[in-house]
Amino acid sequence: MALGREEVQDIAALCRIGMTDEDLNVMPEQLSHVLEMFQTLQELDTENVAPTGHSVSVDTVMRADESHPSASPENVLANAPQRDGDLFRVKVVLEE
Amino acid sequence: MTDLYDLTIDETRDLLKNGEISSTELTRSCLERIGSVEERVKAFVTVTGEAALEQARRSNCGTLSSDPSMPLNGVPMQIKDIMCTRGIPTTCSSRMLEDFVPIYDATAVERLYSQGAVLLGKGNMDEFAMGSSTENSAFFPSRNPWDLDRVPGGSSGGGAAAVAAGEAIYALGSDTGGSVRQPASFCGVVGMKPTYGLVSRFGLIAYASSLDQIGPITRDVTDCSLVLNAIAGHDPRDSNSIPHHVPDYTSALTGDIAGLRIGVPKEYFVEGMDDGVREALRKATSVLEGLGATLEEVSLPSTPYALACYYILALSESSANLARYDGVKYGFSYRDTDNMWEAMEKTRQYGFGAEVKRRIMLGTYALSAGYYDAYYLKAQKVRTLIRREFEEVMGSYDALVTPTAPTVAFRLGEKTEDPVQIYLGDVYTVPANVAGLPAISIPCGMSDGLPVGMQLIGSHLSEGALLRIAHAYEQATDWHSMRPQL
Numbered sequence: 001m002a003l004g005r006e007e008v009q010d011i012a013a014l015c016r017i018g019m020t021d022e023d024l025n026v027m028p029e030q031l032s033h034v035l036e037m038f039q040t041l042q043e044l045d046t047e048n049v050a051p052t053g054h055s056v057s058v059d060t061v062m063r064a065d066e067s068h069p070s071a072s073p074e075n076v077l078a079n080a081p082q083r084d085g086d087l088f089r090v091k092v093v094l095e096e
Numbered sequence: 097m098t099d100l101y102d103l104t105i106d107e108t109r110d111l112l113k114n115g116e117i118s119s120t121e122l123t124r125s126c127l128e129r130i131g132s133v134e135e136r137v138k139a140f141v142t143v144t145g146e147a148a149l150e151q152a153r154r155s156n157c158g159t160l161s162s163d164p165s166m167p168l169n170g171v172p173m174q175i176k177d178i179m180c181t182r183g184i185p186t187t188c189s190s191r192m193l194e195d196f197v198p199i200y201d202a203t204a205v206e207r208l209y210s211q212g213a214v215l216l217g218k219g220n221m222d223e224f225a226m227g228s229s230t231e232n233s234a235f236f237p238s239r240n241p242w243d244l245d246r247v248p249g250g251s252s253g254g255g256a257a258a259v260a261a262g263e264a265i266y267a268l269g270s271d272t273g274g275s276v277r278q279p280a281s282f283c284g285v286v287g288m289k290p291t292y293g294l295v296s297r298f299g300l301i302a303y304a305s306s307l308d309q310i311g312p313i314t315r316d317v318t319d320c321s322l323v324l325n326a327i328a329g330h331d332p333r334d335s336n337s338i339p340h341h342v343p344d345y346t347s348a349l350t351g352d353i354a355g356l357r358i359g360v361p362k363e364y365f366v367e368g369m370d371d372g373v374r375e376a377l378r379k380a381t382s383v384l385e386g387l388g389a390t391l392e393e394v395s396l397p398s399t400p401y402a403l404a405c406y407y408i409l410a411l412s413e414s415s416a417n418l419a420r421y422d423g424v425k426y427g428f429s430y431r432d433t434d435n436m437w438e439a440m441e442k443t444r445q446y447g448f449g450a451e452v453k454r455r456i457m458l459g460t461y462a463l464s465a466g467y468y469d470a471y472y473l474k475a476q477k478v479r480t481l482i483r484r485e486f487e488e489v490m491g492s493y494d495a496l497v498t499p500t501a502p503t504v505a506f507r508l509g510e511k512t513e514d515p516v517q518i519y520l521g522d523v524y525t526v527p528a529n530v531a532g533l534p535a536i537s538i539p540c541g542m543s544d545g546l547p548v549g550m551q552l553i554g555s556h557l558s559e560g561a562l563l564r565i566a567h568a569y570e571q572a573t574d575w576h577s578m579r580p581q582l
Contacts, residue, residue: 003461039477051477079195
């Protein structure tokens, strides 16, 4: 499974990572090499095998419906790159 | 007398209890050691010297030190910089979190604090725990105290290097595919990955959630048991935390392993292993036999597929976990644009290093429409096969013994070009993560002046048995007491 420059660009768009020209030159080969290793799994017959999500089975975890204090607005905003009063400031989301 | 910074936790207990030394003296000794070797070892991202002395001072005044149930009281340690520490930067060795200061402590950290532990600082690591050498740290690589031209292993390389170099009495690391055990092996110290779910992941910055586990890095097996005693146990804030009564792990250290059955999986002793590692393991297994254990060859035929299975699962989960770094709520944020999408893309382009980007890209691809069945679902099915094989074999054995890594520590810069070459070094450690099993690495020899690690893998929640075997081995050998000359 070899990836080309365009496919790498598509994947980068899916995970929102900006790419330089240099990235687009080296990534296809590096990623393709790893995908080759991934391919080895196809040799195994898993026709009637159920998937394992977690190795240790823990049943659905429930807790009592009790209220607990949450973090203060000051704490929640302590690491905000840009804040506006008690709000996170973001770029324009809805454009005209 | 040994320098204070070179003591084990267990050795400090009586000294602290009888008032022969104070926590302040012990902490100062570690800080002075950091002062003299850290420039060469580079094990710390942040050193919290003043706060450590304040914690030590409080520990001196308290009555905690006379309580034998608190053996960690007043003992200085390092925490990997992937665990949240309130008010202390937690960077994951990434530009993305360079200025991030958590507003709470991870459960494991909280539990150590409640025992009176003293935090010396935060350990360097591969960025977001993605790597096996610390060369992926965005800040600097750490060095192996046994040979400063070599890597300490990773991703918890800062922890293993600090403990080996005398900069911290013990450390906490995290292990997603071997990140505690492999650096422990490379640096000649003890490292354990507990059963998945035994130690809470609350406050552990997520890499691959179905695989991540916090574990101790210590100078011997007794210390490993003491730290595990403190950090293990159910935590309602981690929904995969196992509601399990935690025993006193030190009670497993009987020194007696006569009659125990230990399997030697033949798939772990194949080509690609250094001769020195093979020889050290051969001698180590005969020591175990000499102690009365029965060793028998066993087979885990899916082993060659564990690496691909692991990387598909880990990278897929990481692509989802690292989607949160968008420059809005915390972390690095690219500002020089008014366009939201461009800001997000540039934030991730400049905030993440090359290996993190590769892994997110591969995980995104493996989860994307049209490829999900072939990669992620397939890997989850192979995970079932690997888990079942372990379960079948473990029915007849108390533990399995393998090398921790196929090689000793490699040189800095030796393996940075091709990611697959680096991934191959994780071949012996990833199966335990895939199956959620506990595993421990202990020093078992030297090859060309560099430490070799032996790995013991057990069934779910068999930490006691692993510690018992590791401890008995340690009593019969002196590899664990060797220290690098710095």
